[in-house]
Amino acid sequence: PVALKHGAHRVGKRTDADMAKWRSYGLGQFIHWGLYSILEGKYNGKYYNGAAEWIRSWKEVPHAEYDSLYKQFNPENFNPTQWAKMAKQMGVKYVTFTTKHHDGFCLWPSQYTQYTVANSPYKKDIVKQVVDAYTKEGIDVYLYFSVMDWSHPDWRTDLKTKEDSVAFDRFKLFTKNQLTELLKMYPQTKGLWFDGTWDTSWKKSGAFSDSLEQHLKSLIPGLIIGSRLRADEFGNRHNDANGVLMGDYEQGWERKIPKTYADVHGNDWDCVMTIPENGWGYAEKWLGHWKTSYECIEMTTQCVSLGGNFVLNFGPKADGTFRPEEITVAKEMGDWMKVNNAAIYDCEYANCEKQDWGYFTKKQNDDKIYMVVFNVPINGSLKVKLPKNTSIGKASLLQAPSTVLSTEQLDYNASYIQLPKGMKPTSPFVIVIDTKQQSQVETEQKAKT
Numbered sequence: 001p002v003a004l005k006h007g008a009h010r011v012g013k014r015t016d017a018d019m020a021k022w023r024s025y026g027l028g029q030f031i032h033w034g035l036y037s038i039l040e041g042k043y044n045g046k047y048y049n050g051a052a053e054w055i056r057s058w059k060e061v062p063h064a065e066y067d068s069l070y071k072q073f074n075p076e077n078f079n080p081t082q083w084a085k086m087a088k089q090m091g092v093k094y095v096t097f098t099t100k101h102h103d104g105f106c107l108w109p110s111q112y113t114q115y116t117v118a119n120s121p122y123k124k125d126i127v128k129q130v131v132d133a134y135t136k137e138g139i140d141v142y143l144y145f146s147v148m149d150w151s152h153p154d155w156r157t158d159l160k161t162k163e164d165s166v167a168f169d170r171f172k173l174f175t176k177n178q179l180t181e182l183l184k185m186y187p188q189t190k191g192l193w194f195d196g197t198w199d200t201s202w203k204k205s206g207a208f209s210d211s212l213e214q215h216l217k218s219l220i221p222g223l224i225i226g227s228r229l230r231a232d233e234f235g236n237r238h239n240d241a242n243g244v245l246m247g248d249y250e251q252g253w254e255r256k257i258p259k260t261y262a263d264v265h266g267n268d269w270d271c272v273m274t275i276p277e278n279g280w281g282y283a284e285k286w287l288g289h290w291k292t293s294y295e296c297i298e299m300t301t302q303c304v305s306l307g308g309n310f311v312l313n314f315g316p317k318a319d320g321t322f323r324p325e326e327i328t329v330a331k332e333m334g335d336w337m338k339v340n341n342a343a344i345y346d347c348e349y350a351n352c353e354k355q356d357w358g359y360f361t362k363k364q365n366d367d368k369i370y371m372v373v374f375n376v377p378i379n380g381s382l383k384v385k386l387p388k389n390t391s392i393g394k395a396s397l398l399q400a401p402s403t404v405l406s407t408e409q410l411d412y413n414a415s416y417i418q419l420p421k422g423m424k425p426t427s428p429f430v431i432v433i434d435t436k437q438q439s440q441v442e443t444e445q446k447a448k449t
């Protein structure tokens with residue numbers, strides 16, 4: 001292995017209680033809200049077909065005009081309690097909220113820049129209201145922070161000259177100061193979700209990113225930071241020069257889901273997902289297909305079945321209200337989660353061979369295995385291949401535990417579970433398998449002879 005000073009300082013998953021809590025979430029909410037929400041993905045009557053929160057980079061939009069949008073930011077209908085109650089009903093266990101996106105506008109009254117909500121007509125601290133309201137609903141709060149900051153004169157994409165390095169040193173101090181004030185002002189924060197760290201200037205700042213992470217973790221013990229913050233001293237991101245993940249979980253799954261367990265390389269990970277095909281900030285027009293609650297339920301299950309968390313994004317309008325499509329997804333997902341959340345919360349990869357009918361999840365620290373069924377085979381027989389030395393003790397319906405399903409052993413580790421005749425499922429449902437370990441089976445067989 002390569003000797004590294006600023007590579008990963010831990011191999012394998014974190015084993016502490018704070019990370020175990022993070023690993024138990026299953027489902028989270030992302031919220032992107034900021035000045036871009038005012039433009040709604042259009043300008044001068046023309047629609048921007050890029051991501052709405054990137055509209056400042058659209059050639060049609062004069063930077064000076066974008067940068068003066070803060071003078072009209074005044075979300076009278078913003079009701080953080082309503083936001084948090086909608087999230088609670090949806091069944092999310094944590095929220096990741098944009099404190100500062102790439103445009104540099106701060107939704108908290110930062111003392112290190114004038115470009116904040118304190119200098120908007122709205123004036124009040126939005127981050128504080130979100131942190132307090134979600135915490136009150138029992139939803140853990142994580143803060144999104146973009147290192148790249150288009151509003152700051154000392155931001156650089158690369159360090160080509162001495163002047164670049166002097167400026168970027170000022171920028172790095174500014175970044176450290178803002179992150180320090182965020183954690184001091186909102187100590188309930190459970191973790192930070194970094195973005196905007198792909199530029200060469202940051203890849204050349206590996207040592208700084210390492211000391212920054214250690215500094216932040218000293219402010220809030222147990223703080224959870226993913227793999228998008230750090231670079232090692234050779235400019236590697238996510239995995240260091242030895243291929244070891246730098247960060248508490250893998251943050252590479254943006255708008256994509258791993259295919260197999262092998263793809264996650266034994267790391268904790270989250271998948272952050274948009275309801276439309278792309279775009280995180282509010283856009284008046286969603287181009288193409290947007291996901292139904294059914295698809296979001298399936299993606300949640302798919303992520304949990306591979307040991308990750310699914311974090312679904314909502315983009316409120318500039319006035320703080322949500323669009324009908326997002327309200328519907330939150331409601332319908334919540335209705336499903338109310339009945340089936342046992343297969344999502346506190347669950348992990350079950351180490352069972354994937355079958356066409358759907359996904360396996362396994363209860364952490366327990367032998368229960370769940371089958372979340374999306375595709376019922378015509379013959380009603382669901383094939384199950386459990387890990388070696390594990391067999392089916394009892395199979396029943398999660399929503400009707402007294403309905404025990406008949407099982408037929410096919411060979412040494414495959415079985416069929418037969419759905420009750422006439423069962424006509426109209427939404428994904430869950431079968432609970434109480435498993436038996438082989439040693440237990442042998443004991444029973446001996447008892448019979």
Ligand SMILES: Cc1ccc([C@@H]2N[C@@H](C)[C@@H](O)[C@H]2O)cc1
Pocket residue numbers: 051053054195196254272280
């Ligand atoms: C190429 C690219 C850069 C940044 C992004 C940001 N990451 C997401 C979590 C959003 O914040 C998006 O603006 C998306 C694509």
